[in-house]
Amino acid sequence: MVKEEKEIHHKKMLNELDEVILDKEYIIKDESPYLEDYLYGVSDIDSKIEEFLYETGLDEEWIMFYRCLISKKVLDLKEYHKFRKIGETLFLMRNENDLEKFKNDDVTKDLNKIKDDTEEILEKLLNFTKNKEKNPNLTEDDLFKCEDIKKEFVKLIKKYNLLEDEEDKKKNIYEMDQFLKNAVKNKKIKFNKTDFFKEILELSTSKISSIQNKYQKEKK
Incomplete structure (x- = not known):
């Protein structure tokens, strides 16, 4: 997805996710409980993560935002409310440990x-x-x-x-x-x-x- 398309999706998501609060199990010390705080900027994701997605072919199934991986079919269907099911539609990518968890995730x-x-x-x-x-x-x-x-x-x-x-x-x-x-x-x-x-x-x-x-x- 090109940068312009990412930015359009990003603006739509900010409106949809304005009041969505992450469960405690998904945040670590001193992090914000609000999901929109993880979507404040569109950026190239860490190169190791991008490389993993490309090698596995998952780059076609997920949209990459700053610190987040978001299921593409959710964006296509515009069913942003499904972001409440964090484990099914979105994964927070803070560091390499998160990448390792994502590699083994059921999704x-x-x-x-x-x-x-x-x-x-x-x-x-x-x-x-x-x-x-x-x-x-x-x-x-x-x-x-x-x-x-x-x-x-x-x-x-x-x-x-x-x-x-x-x-x-x-x-x-x-x-x-x-x-x-x-x-x-x-x-x-x-x-x-x-x-x-x-x-x-x-x-x-x-x-x-x-x-x-x-x-x-x-x-x-």
């Missing part, structure tokens, strides 16, 4: 699982396409016409992995369906849309059809 493990699931889906898709086309030399990048298409596809898969609400998941599946339909039409992907849903995500044709019908009717 981090969950995010790594999401990342691993995404990679597993891509690997399954690649192997399926290799076998179908009888081309063992295909690489993951060969499945996409360009890097932008691959990034958009990966973003949709990550969202699919993150969502728990059934209705939200259906909307995401419809988004993927429309994205892949357009990508096939413009010859921007090498794999088959139906194969992806049926063989990789293990979604039945009838379920995909019902989702298509539902959201196409809503668009009218």
Whole structure:
């Protein structure tokens, strides 16, 4: 996220978090109990922390503010009230000890699982396409016409992995369906849309059809 976007989010959060008080377990001696005091400035976070996030791929899942790591999906949904669940959405980063705690935190493990699931889906898709086309030399990048298409596809898969609400998941599946339909039409992907849903995500044709019908009717 660019600095200008961080600053916009920062201003919104200050308004939302004006009265949020941290539980005693989250603060150390002489620190402020008010969460907004940890968001007084947007800054590059400590290089060791930034390096860790980049190496693990978590830089795409978390927004970095001065002394804080904040779950990106919370910002995207604008559900700032969820900051009250400190352990789930935000982590105070004061020093290297906090970084070590964060590395072992359950939230981090969950995010790594999401990342691993995404990679597993891509690997399954690649192997399926290799076998179908009888081309063992295909690489993951060969499945996409360009890097932008691959990034958009990966973003949709990550969202699919993150969502728990059934209705939200259906909307995401419809988004993927429309994205892949357009990508096939413009010859921007090498794999088959139906194969992806049926063989990789293990979604039945009838379920995909019902989702298509539902959201196409809503668009009218």
